[in-house]
Amino acid sequence: MYRRLLKPALFRLDPEEAHHLTLRALAAASHLPAWPSLARTLTAPADPRLSQTLWGRAFASPVGLAAGLDKNAEAVPAFSALGFGFVEVGTVTPLAQPGNERPRLFRLPPDEALINRMGFNNVGVEAMHARLAALPARPAPVWVNIGKNKVTPNEEAVQDYLKCVRALQDVADAFVVNVSSPNTPGLRALQAAGDLAALVRAVLDEVEAGRVRTLNRPPVLVKLAPDLPPAGFEASVNAVLEAGADGLIVSNTTLSRDGLTHAHREEAGGLSGRPLTARSTELVRAAYRLTRGRVPIVGVGGIFTANDAYAKIRAGASLTEVYTALIYEGPGLPARLNRGLARLLTRDGFHHVTEAVGVEA
Template sequence: MTVFERTLRPILFRVGGGDAERAHEFTLSRLAGLGAPFMKALRSRYAVSKPVEVFGVRFPNPVGLAAGMDKNGVALASWPAMGFGFVEVGTVTAHPQPGNDRPRLFRLRDSEAIINRMGFNNEGAAALAGRLAAAGDVGIPVGVSLGKSKVTPLDEAVEDYLTSYNLVQEHADYIAVNVSSPNTPGLRTLQDKSAIGALLGALAGKTPVLVKIAPDLAEPAIAELLEVCLAYGAAGVIATNTTLARDGLAPADQPRAAEAGGLSGRPLTEKARKVVHFVHEETGGRLPIIGVGGILDPDDASRLFDAGAALVQLYSGFVYRGPALTRAIVRAFDPAADRRPS
């Protein structure tokens, strides 16, 4: 057990009387206020360099912070200090929005999982663009996850995404199109062949665009989506988002199973690996994959790399394990390994 797990995590989990979202906000505010000396100390402890190049972008190492942790980009400078090779901010929408009613974020400790129904709460794409412009080069690539504003009808979704894209793309190393969150009504229908084709066609430009897919799609639906991604020049796929399934929960967490929202963490580990493997096999390796879902130790990350992921991202694993997990995954990563799935 790491120092974070023994000392800091118990404190953070008690913040706000155990309210997960208040603890999240508290942590972000503290990270945003860290001074240069402390940043330097963190970097010397956690940052490990193992550079890789994916979809034309050079990453100091292959482990990134997933979208949802720093939606509004308030703690950009802290993520490289904690060893991340890239950070994905957002999901951000064209219109600022408060998200769904609280409570909307729940820890399932025995299962090492999280349920969220945040609903894309964010300050809007314009605010994020201003923050990214002010931050400048933070030392690692920055991706921006885009979602549909809740007030925007589905038949106007392309224009909504395009508004956000035009605001942020010059500040982003890549763009992630989030059409797979379960917490915005109707959003997952944008994974359909015609919808994703129209969206990718509108967002074509110099900035790499990746599509984030749900782990709950059947393989034929994933295959159809991948055909469109290849046809429209998507730079890659992020696999996966949270799941609506409730398989694999520990007995103590079963009362939480009825909570609406997407589940992440340990119960998603094997499902994410299978989706990554399928995407890699289906495309013959032509679409780079960012693997995300249920990474709580270096072996989990290694299995995603072996399944075909070029990069990985952490969310729940970072909540439960802290920055030592980032360092451990990078140290275990062999950039020269043959990653062809068996």
């Protein structure tokens, strides 16, 4: 039904208008009594081989929703109802900001890709806190992706990340430090090893300080870009490890335009979707080799099929995330990925998904 009816109708709309329309519908569905929990009984994987406990938290599936789709935590129950093992909201900044001028989101259908230059448009930490605090239950962990406001200079960026942690620690199941979006001027400079290590240590110190106040110690993960040169990527991974971060997300959107065919390929912004499939998997493998499995890795970029997700798991990802494929494939995608992963584990003789992590690294 999505491919035949809903997708053609949505793709006739401006991409951002279609996004807002869909999000409003999911937000409304999130408030239907009992619907999210009932729907999840049909979509969440029943196969215990897909479940994991990481950082003391249970994940029914290794497939999660990437940041950027539900920037303001408007529809967490509805996304959980689709069968995701976890949901990442944000990017959120201390103060609300409108983001970049429109148009700022572009579809590239022949390439199964999106280009965005949204610029961290969001409602700010206070509004997000109110929404997450009002959730009646959490069938899946909710991660919060945090960033700096556009007007905050890099030399003061650490304080923005700390403000996000202070405001949201009691409602976040994990924090994702976003230093890799290409759409906030100067942000990617924070990936330099020295700056990144200092930032991660400061965030971790703030989380530890907040543990007494909130009785919650969410893990801290760092999201890296796919455009770092090999030496820079290695230095950033090592800096994250040495600073004590709890995990890595590999990777964010890319500035590369290799192989694209659609006219929108010339638009500025970060590219996501099918063109990142192979590149992000190789980076997961590189990160797993560098970390030697010491921290969990989340693989994201171009996951459209169970084989795509499985390749990232075999390369070293304990968890995976999708975004662009959900736009192209529809709400049935998480359940299809879960079923497909279970079949692939059976095919290869694995008794649990953790046995497949890193076998090809």
